[in-house]
Amino acid sequence: xxxxxxxxxxxxxxxxxxxxxxxxxxxxxxxxxxxxxxxxxxxxxxxxxxxxxxxxxxxxxxxxxxxxxxxxxxxxxxxxxxxxxxxxxxxxxxxxxxxxxxxxxxxxxxxxxxxxxxxxxxxxxxxxxxxxxxxxxxxxxxxxxxxxxxxxxxxxxxxxxxxxx
Ligand SMILES: Cc1cc2nc3c(=O)[nH]c(=O)nc-3n(C[C@H](O)[C@H](O)[C@H](O)COP(=O)(O)O)c2cc1C
Numbered sequence: 001x002x003x004x005x006x007x008x009x010x011x012x013x014x015x016x017x018x019x020x021x022x023x024x025x026x027x028x029x030x031x032x033x034x035x036x037x038x039x040x041x042x043x044x045x046x047x048x049x050x051x052x053x054x055x056x057x058x059x060x061x062x063x064x065x066x067x068x069x070x071x072x073x074x075x076x077x078x079x080x081x082x083x084x085x086x087x088x089x090x091x092x093x094x095x096x097x098x099x100x101x102x103x104x105x106x107x108x109x110x111x112x113x114x115x116x117x118x119x120x121x122x123x124x125x126x127x128x129x130x131x132x133x134x135x136x137x138x139x140x141x142x143x144x145x146x147x148x149x150x151x152x153x154x155x156x157x158x159x160x161x162x163x164x165x
Contacts, residue, residue: 001052003044006059007093011037015076016068016094034076041083053085055123060089060110063097070110074117086121088147089114102127105137112142123147131165 005011013019014036020027026035044054056077060070070089077087089111091099099106107126115122121144128134134146151158 001044001048002055002057002088003040004057005037006057006090008059008095009093011040012059012094016062018062018064018067019094030072030076034080037076038080041080045083054083055086055088056084057088057090058114059091059093060107060114061091062094063092063099064095067094070113071117074114077114078118081118081120084120086123086145087114087118088123088125089143090125104128105133108137108142115143121145125149131162 003011005015008019014026015033017033020033022028022032025032027033041054041056048054058073058077059068060073062068073087077084089107091107091110104127105124108124108128111122111124123145124137124143125147126149128137128146128148129151137143137146148158155161
């Protein structure tokens with residue numbers, strides 16, 4: 001299962017200093033801002049057990065000074081690594097800020113930056129549509145896995161066609 005800590009949803013709001021203005025044990029330091037995420041993750045683990053894959057979706061950047069960065073995420077996720085099976089890296093969504101350009105593999109640098117700091121698998125997504133590009137990303141060990149979204153919505157046979165591309 002993949003649970004959502006990205007795109008401005010509740011967990012993201014707790015994690016980002018831009019939205020979390022609490023003064024109790026759930027706000028302030030990065031450890032405090034990550035406390036709710038830890039509570040939720042441990043509750044998920046209690047339900048599903050250690051053998052069930054649990055993936056977190058993150059927004060590696062809030063696209064603005066003072067927002068979360070890949071390094072912030074790595075710092076908050078590092079102590080939770082033993083409870084997680086992978087990190088699926090997206091961007092944005094907390095604020096109404098879009099990236100200035102959406103180019104091929106536009107989110108890959110953020111995913112690769114998180115991978116520098118963690119030892120569990122990291123997944124990159126975002127306009128990675130060719131088999132050769134995906135293979136290159138994996139061969140270069142920038143991330144551990146590549147996900148595809150929109151092409152699969154347009155063509156349910158896309159994955160099978162990639163096998164023969
Ligand atoms: C119609 C549509 C709906 C989406 N819904 C979600 C969603 O509910 N949660 C989420 O985390 N990402 C959602 N995404 C983002 C995708 O998971 C993916 O990160 C994004 O499309 C970039 O990858 P791609 O270029 O391979 O499509 C959605 C994307 C599209 C196009």
